[in-house]
Amino acid sequence: MGLDLPASVSYERLQAPFESASDALARFDERLRSSPVAEAFALRAHFNDACAALWRAGEFVQLEDLVLHDAGMDVRTPTHELVRAHAVLLTRRRIADREPAWALTTEGLANLRGAGRPHDAVSEPTIGSGAMDEVADGELDDEDGETIITGEFAEIDELLARTSRPIERIQPAPLKRDDSGLVYDEDWDDEARVAEWRQRLGGTQNLPPLMAASIALDAWEEIEPLQRSAWLGPLLAAALLRSRGKTRHCLTALHSGFRQAKYRRVGRDDFESRLIAFACAIETMAKADSKELDRLTLARELLLRKCKGRRTNSRMPQLVDLCLASPVVTVPLAAKELRVSQQAATQMIDELSSNLRELTGRGRYRAWAVM
Known part of the structure; x- marks a missing residue:
């Protein structure tokens, strides 16, 4: 072989x-x-x-x-x-x-x-490095058509250049590890x-x-x-x-x-x-x-039956997808993912409860999973 x-x-x-x-x-x-x-x-x-x-x-x-x-x-x-x-x-x-x-x-x-090693920062042209150079060369102003005097914005150009240099040198800080020998073997x-x-x-x-x-x-x-x-x-x-x-x-x-x-x-x-x-x-x-896979396929068919006859903008199909994708579903989680109120999420979960398994058996912090 x-x-x-x-x-x-x-x-x-x-x-x-x-x-x-x-x-x-x-x-x-x-x-x-x-x-x-x-x-x-x-x-x-x-x-x-x-x-x-x-x-x-x-x-x-x-x-x-x-x-x-x-x-x-x-x-x-x-x-x-x-x-x-x-x-x-x-x-x-x-x-x-x-x-x-x-x-x-x-x-x-x-x-x-x-x-991973941080990549070197790539210097990009700043306002003070490109545009001001063109202005300094005697570029015409668009509004009045007059030539801008060379060095008129020299102070602003210098200030922008000073502030851009430290930013260009910034790199992601490497991950630190404990070298004291107490956590890791030296x-x-x-x-x-x-x-x-x-x-x-x-x-x-x-x-x-x-x-x-x-x-x-x-x-x-x-x-x-x-x-x-x-x-x-x-x-x-x-x-x-x-x-x-x-x-x-x-x-x-x-x-x-x-x-x-x-x-x-x-x-x-x-x-x-x-x-x-x-x-x-x-x-x-x-x-x-x-x-x-068989269990999830059967659960999907049973849950989608609850969605028949509903209006086109109903969030129930999205709740079905959430119940299938997430091992556990809670009311706050459903409300957050579906962007609905907790009362609406509770009502939809109650309508699907015959095909969901309640995990906690409590009045608060309840959770469900597909059967």
Whole structure:
């Protein structure tokens, strides 16, 4: 096959689980291509994967807290875990919105880990540098046709030049990190570790996409390139699948896949067992996502029945889209997104209540989700 695998790895043992996982992932991606709820599924996957990333790190974040925090409508002070989950959420959105291979480039990876270098500010012509030069050369005034005396506006020209120079030199301040040794390891060389991981990544070019992603993720967890943002590895592996054309319509939620799988990585597992576990997690995730797609499709059909016979400017269809795209919906959130009063939002949610599940069971701070 010409695969760049270590000699100790048996391709015959890897063939069956990887083919099964590849078929399951391809079938799901093709279903997503023509699904009417594809966009809503992708938006939900961002939230679920962010919570799963914190779960894998041993921390717990409520899904509804993350939704409200992302909307800027926190009901309590955000915790450190919630802020980290939101960082995962924003990173997933950045990767999904860019070109498929952007996250794996040198510039993309540097931006994602906060190590991007600020670009030099480009000097643009100012009022005092271009227009005044023309005036100083003896340009005619449009109103009276008289020649402006050279040096008449010299003081104004000098003042504008002095104020423009400091502005041109302003650059974005680089991110600061704690170098005291109390938070970060002083001997930890991020640049060298990232370079080593990129070298491992380059050795997977001749491998099938799914196997290349598994080796890239295994190398990330072994090398540990970043002291912080360790959750970035599965996102880069998902970007690799997307850049290789294995998934064209979604950014694979690998954190959610590992959360659903029974396998838990331990130090004594050999390389071959870890690759097989990755394939099994992908297959489990693809099957679970297919069921979620069926659930959202059915929920959409039931909710749209409530919109029949309404006036053309009704906000009910928009509320249906919000209920499908957001894992949790509250009255203030619906009012903000639909730009209606909270009373109108409450009334519309009550009309859809037969197809929504009330999560809190309280009189205040109520939340709903699609059944």
